[in-house]
Amino acid sequence: MISLYRIDDRIIHGQTMIKLLPQYPCDGIIIVDNNIVQNKPLFRIYKQVVPDTIKVFCFSVNQATKKLLEAQSSQKKYIIIFKNIKTVKDLFDHGYQITDEISVGTASKKSDAHYIVDGFALNNEEIDVFDYLDNNGCRFSIIPMGGARRTISWKDVKEKAQEAKS
Known part of the structure; x- marks a missing residue:
């Protein structure tokens, strides 16, 4: 069973450990990212910050199409993490x-990004991908930084976002 799908460019970090794991108990975390799956030292770092009781996996998009179906039907609980929205579209x-x-x-500031x-x-490109996925039935709960504890939708x-593109 999948207990949470999450997009976060930090992948696994303090908030994951302190806020998400207690709220979404899991047996495993699945990272879906074509670059991280090839970067074994980086993947080892992510594995080291997670308690030993939780398995951490990383799959490419091609691998994930099968592995996520297996996770959905499993009795075990999984958190799925993507580094960016483009992976979800893939x-x-x-x-x-x-x-x-x-x-x-x-979604950290990049040289070509708009807050x-x-x-x-x-x-x-990311704005277009959010629009595309939103128009095709995906729902998003965006968690702004700062003191606000509320979430907002796309x-x-x-x-x-559309105004920022102009």
Whole structure:
């Protein structure tokens, strides 16, 4: 069973350990990322920060299309983490559809990005991908940085994102 889908460019970090694991108990964390799957030293770092009782896996998009179906039907609970929205679209294009709401954490500032809300900066391509997935049934719960504990949907920030592109 998949207990949480999450997009966060930090992958596994302090908030994952302190906030997400108690809220979404799991037997394993699955990272889906074509670059991390090839970077064994980086993957080992992510594994080291997670308690020994939780398995950590990393799959490419091609591998994940099968492995996520297995995780869905498993009795074990999994948190699925993507580094960016483009990976979610790649999965979608490979036929894997996420029907649960996707939690969206930090999208750090990049040279070509626009701040949409605190801690959430997207470039034009990423804005287009959020729109595409939103138009195809994906639902997002964006968690702004700072003191706010509320989440916002893509629909709440879509207009601001489109204005930032112009």
